[in-house]
Amino acid sequence: MQTVTDINYVARVHVNGYAWRDNKLVPHVPDDEVKERCPFDGRPGLFLEFAQLPIDRDEILSFAAEYGQLRDPFHARFDLVRRLPKDKRLFDSFDLWKMHIGAMRDLVALWQASQLPTDDTVLRDLIKWNYREGIDPTDEGDADMPRFNRIPVHPSCRRFLKKDDYRVAALLTIEQEVRDTSPGSVKTVLKFDPEHKRLVKTHEPTTLDGALWLQFTQAIDRDKRFQSCRSCREPIDISDDGSRVDREYCDDACRQRESRRRRKVAKQMREEGQYLRTIAKRFDVDIGTVKGWVGKV
Numbered sequence: 001m002q003t004v005t006d007i008n009y010v011a012r013v014h015v016n017g018y019a020w021r022d023n024k025l026v027p028h029v030p031d032d033e034v035k036e037r038c039p040f041d042g043r044p045g046l047f048l049e050f051a052q053l054p055i056d057r058d059e060i061l062s063f064a065a066e067y068g069q070l071r072d073p074f075h076a077r078f079d080l081v082r083r084l085p086k087d088k089r090l091f092d093s094f095d096l097w098k099m100h101i102g103a104m105r106d107l108v109a110l111w112q113a114s115q116l117p118t119d120d121t122v123l124r125d126l127i128k129w130n131y132r133e134g135i136d137p138t139d140e141g142d143a144d145m146p147r148f149n150r151i152p153v154h155p156s157c158r159r160f161l162k163k164d165d166y167r168v169a170a171l172l173t174i175e176q177e178v179r180d181t182s183p184g185s186v187k188t189v190l191k192f193d194p195e196h197k198r199l200v201k202t203h204e205p206t207t208l209d210g211a212l213w214l215q216f217t218q219a220i221d222r223d224k225r226f227q228s229c230r231s232c233r234e235p236i237d238i239s240d241d242g243s244r245v246d247r248e249y250c251d252d253a254c255r256q257r258e259s260r261r262r263r264k265v266a267k268q269m270r271e272e273g274q275y276l277r278t279i280a281k282r283f284d285v286d287i288g289t290v291k292g293w294v295g296k297v
C-alpha cells in the first residue's frame with residue numbers, strides 16, 4: 001500500500017533564500033546554487049504546516065527558504081513549452097500564496113470538523129445553513145469568517161443534501177473547493193521500486209502547490225488523523241494504520257529533547273521553591289517522576 005508520503009516531488013531550493021520583488025517571490029540571488037530535496041518524504045502532514053502558515057510576506061519567505069517556490073520556474077517550464085504569453089505563465093505572486101494558504105486552512109478546518117461524526121457543533125459554527133438552498137450562497141458574512149460560509153454547493157450536489165446534514169454539506173464543499181483550487185499540476189507516472197524490482201504507480205506534481213494539494217487529498221482519502229509532536233509541534237500521523245508506534249513525538253530525538261526541557265524547567269521551578277506536587281501537576285506526571293528529575297535540589 002502506498003503511504004501518504006508517497007509524493008514524488010523534488011523541490012529546488014535556492015541556497016540564499018528568496019525575496020519579494022514587484023510582488024513576486026523570486027530567488028534572493030538570481031543565479032545562486034540550488035539544493036534539491038524531497039520535502040514530502042517522511043512528512044505526511046506538510047500540508048498542515050502550510051495551512052497554519054501566517055499570511056505574511058516574511059513568514060512566506062521563511063517557508064520558501066525551506067521548501068522552495070510554489071511555482072518553481074524549472075518545474076513550471078511546461079508553461080513555456082505550452083507557449084503561454086508572459087503574463088499567463090506561472091509565477092509566485094503574493095496573491096497566489098495568500099489564496100492557497102487561505103483555502104487550505106479553511107478546508108482543513110472543515111475536514112477535521114467533519115472527522116467528528118457524532119459531534120457537529122464545530123461544523124455548525126463553520127457552515128451557515130439556508131433551508132431552501134443548502135449552504136447559504138448569498139450571505140456576504142463577516143470578512144474574517146471562513147469563506148465556505150459563502151460558497152454555494154453545486155446544484156448537482158444539492159440532491160445529496162438533507163436538512164441539517166452538516167457533515168455531508170462539509171464533504172460536498174470540500175469536494176468542490178479542492179476541484180476549483182488545486183492547480184492540477186500532477187502527473188501520474190511509474191517509478192522503479194528497487195525492493196520488489198517492479199514499476200509502481202506514483203504521482204509526480206510539477207509544482208509545490210500541486211504537491212501540497214495532492215497530499216491533502218490523499219490524507220482525506222485515507223482518513224488520516226494528525227496531532228502535533230509535543231516537542232517540535234510538527235504534525236504526526238496518528239491514524240490507525242499509521243506506522244508510528246509512538247504517538248506523542250516524531251521520533252526519539254524529539255522525545256529526548258522534550259524530556260531534557262521538562263527536567264530543566266522542573267529543576268528551575270524546584271529551585272524557585274515550588275512544591276513537588278505543583279511541578280507534577282504542571283507536567284501531568286506523578287511526584288516520583290518529578291523527584292527523579294530534580295534530584296537532590
Ligand SMILES: [Zn+2]
Pocket residue numbers: 229230231232233234249250251254
Ligand atoms: Zn517532533
